[in-house]
Amino acid sequence: MSGYSFFQRFPKVFQTHPMLGRVLVVCAVTAVSGGGLMAFSDARQKSMYAKPSQGEFKKKKVVVVGTGWAGTSFLKELKNPSYDVHVVSPRNYFAFTPLLPSVTCGTVEARSIVEPIRSITKKKSYDVHFKEAKCYKIDAKNKKVYCQSSQDKNFDGKEEFALDYDYLVIAMGAQSNTFNTPGVMEHAHFLKEVDDALGIRKKVIDAFERASLPSISEEEKKRILHFVVVGGGPTGVEFAAELHDYVYDDLVKLYPQSKDYVKITLIEAGDHILNMFDKRISAFAEEKFQRDGINVKTGSMVVKVSDKEISTKIRATGEVVNIPSGMVVWSTGIGTRPEIADFMKQIGQTNRRVLATDEWLRVEGCDNVYAIGDCATVNQRRVMEDISAIFSKADKNKSGTLNIKDFHDVMDDILERYPQVKLYLKKKKMKNFAALLKNTQENDQNKPIEIDNVKKALTEVDSQMKNLPPTAQVAYQQGNYLADCFNRMEQCEKNPEGPLRFRESGRHRFHPFRYRHLGQFAPLGGEQTAFQLPGDWVSIGHSSQWLWYSVYASKLVSWRTRMLVISDWGRRFIFGRDSSKI
């Protein structure tokens, strides 16, 4: 994380001196070379876990389902050899998904952003068993997962098998959300998997080749070369920008007759694209796209997709417009996988949209099952639910009243257990918890605090609770956190390190999971990128593009992928992107 934290500390510099961005390449080299140090510390850490002698105890069986960001970071970080680890995933590799939009246009090759799971796990001092299969059913009652082989095209007969577990880590990710829009599943391309990106790449070349055939009419040419992107989030925007660069940097040189027919449209239901970013970034992106000739249609909802057109409804007027189009790329967010929905029914989470875990990433409603990444969300506990318990815990002498000093003892535990309190204090610009109570308390500090007053003070605190965004960053941190818990499971069983259990006695085993937001990129094409750091820091332009190059190169999963991606960038710079249809 050396790259991130360095940048986090000095964000303002980039705003005032944009040229400094280039210096970051040097920083990236530092970040990259830091990998060596990390590898060294890995080796040291391994010796921390004394190998248990055979027969002394049966290893606990951990089944990890999924090899995306969450699953892979869990596997990478898990170091305690007292587990028997089994991994199930339909993909035998980890894919560095933030570079998927680059794969769609051949800026980066698909193979450069993937690393076989077996390569990642073979570095472990203990065995990890990988099974290339899709988990189609979780049976929490009998502690079993049911799997089906995913080699369906090359081998006949779907192999099925069941795995039992002691601990289950669900990291299956999510699927694209079509909002049940008719035709999307059949006719639109998604951008979630490596195969999706390769499919889009072929389709773009196909479109250009088809438009060059002598039998194609002018109108049909226009249709074929009209590329529509649905969803103005970071992925959709990056894809539209990449496609624009691919078309105008490379393809029009090879297909000069097609130049006048190409059109790229970005459809967004909201009022602005990149609306999860700062307004400055939204505005910059919209202006840049307008200059580039990318047609941005905000306030339009897609109501139907067919093989030859896409129907949108203008939100303001309700008018439905049919737009002829050769390709639709659908990138509007994520929905729950059917296997997860089925599991939720089983464990009584019927009224929820997403699988809920507690702050320790344990699935609510069943034992020894954890869920990380896009398939789940952390269901934060409300202060108001526990207010009486908190009060009675602080009231050690059971006097029925408290003063601020009594609160001091449980203050840190409250802040750790209910992070929304801290956010609320920050928002209200209060120094500490005492200040919050003081607000509702009459002037006398030593006067006992009534529970009603505490309740009053905390009424608005829960409004600060936010769901975590379904990003790679969250999934990565969750995997890391959970592996750390698994590494120290026995140790923390004996010496719990977490906050007080307000409703029960003792302490929680671990500190709860806490997400640290490290900033977010939105590449806008033409070697320009927008970058937003926590707080109000925003950086847009060529300097951020270099920052983007540096951070992504340093975050890649292995030296192989790092070398490949960097050489892909170099190749694109020298020779342009390839347009062979393979």
Next chain:
Amino acid sequence: MSGYSFFQRFPKVFQTHPMLGRVLVVCAVTAVSGGGLMAFSDARQKSMYAKPSQGEFKKKKVVVVGTGWAGTSFLKELKNPSYDVHVVSPRNYFAFTPLLPSVTCGTVEARSIVEPIRSITKKKSYDVHFKEAKCYKIDAKNKKVYCQSSQDKNFDGKEEFALDYDYLVIAMGAQSNTFNTPGVMEHAHFLKEVDDALGIRKKVIDAFERASLPSISEEEKKRILHFVVVGGGPTGVEFAAELHDYVYDDLVKLYPQSKDYVKITLIEAGDHILNMFDKRISAFAEEKFQRDGINVKTGSMVVKVSDKEISTKIRATGEVVNIPSGMVVWSTGIGTRPEIADFMKQIGQTNRRVLATDEWLRVEGCDNVYAIGDCATVNQRRVMEDISAIFSKADKNKSGTLNIKDFHDVMDDILERYPQVKLYLKKKKMKNFAALLKNTQENDQNKPIEIDNVKKALTEVDSQMKNLPPTAQVAYQQGNYLADCFNRMEQCEKNPEGPLRFRESGRHRFHPFRYRHLGQFAPLGGEQTAFQLPGDWVSIGHSSQWLWYSVYASKLVSWRTRMLVISDWGRRFIFGRDSSKI
């Protein structure tokens, strides 16, 4: 061609000093840097063809069908801007096919060996129109080719169109020959196209993943991991060797449990593998494969392929053996494409197996149609057919007899028109044509030569006629030769440069096509390669592998592919081959 001819001149050195092979890397660099000089001479040559002023004459329309070795070398060499060039091919790229076996195992990436045809042709000073389509019918009578778009998966409706031509260059290549063996089309993999190689790569990984599933029995594991290669030619042998290296260098490290189940079998109908090579090479390859544990079954014919087994018939005993197998790769030579067979019927070449051209690569039986590469063969003219014409041409004074001096005038023309004469003289170790006649002539040199004696002398000459092998080298030279003819079409019309027309008056426009064999490689795995030069020169081992690297790197079609292939080799050397299933 600088690389080749250098090696041709000093082949013996490599036999006596095998270590010298490494020095060749330096030579390759020389060969590669020679490209710059070639580019320079290209630029100079262009100015030779004065651009005809508009309206002066209608450009002749040349349609080239196919973008393999033959079609692409024709396009690269064609420099005369007085043609209107149209290219039709279902693949919008040229693939460097000798590296296909490397692609099957990821030693080299597919994209590294392809170059878009549009990139190749955009360097031309005049327009070349490419159409991504399959030519399904040639109508020589009306000078038209009929084409169908090949974007069938991504776009509905097969677009069809017709192209008329003044000159047609057929360079469609051939298809794999299954010898009508049942099940081959359905269950075997071929190794002719880039997609084939990618399919094999996926299948190998699939096999290893499937064999790792807990529900697979021991017997089934053995079956799945039994890879069978049919055909002991250079491609089959190279693929078996590559697969062996992939499995034992890389895959067994990731799939250690599978090691004992893997088996590679190479089936060859003849008595030896690599039987078109020198016996020393065959023997070396067979020994090496035995040491490596590759099971070589010579004298076995495949009679049936099903999804789970392959049936072979042992030639000596007639016994049929069924071998369980997870993958069959079929590489037994080539057969005629249906479109070519249909065209042959049309022009009366019904009794032939392959499309026949004359020595100027013109298709026999129709005008202005040329055929190059694997789809055609040069039908050499027999001396005996023309013997009377030759005699009467030499007999200028129509005396009915000739002496050796009379022959002197037409000697060169005979040697050029009938290359088999030269081969025969070489075989018989005769100095020249006169010596051949002397053998049948009585002692007196000045005595007139009777036609019967000439006939007698030449009886065995035609036995030296050989069909050219269907290799990239032949296709490349044919494309080059034909483009050179097209470049100088008008010039040679006025000043014919070819040999005498013995049956008619005047001279042929061009020298006939003459193939120069520059040697052949057979990579055997484990960084060893066999290399055979014309004559008896043979080099086997690590030194030849370096020669192979050097020659292949220098012969790649563009700087981009050259850089990519070399970096692929480097990547493989450092990180091994990737096993992600994409």
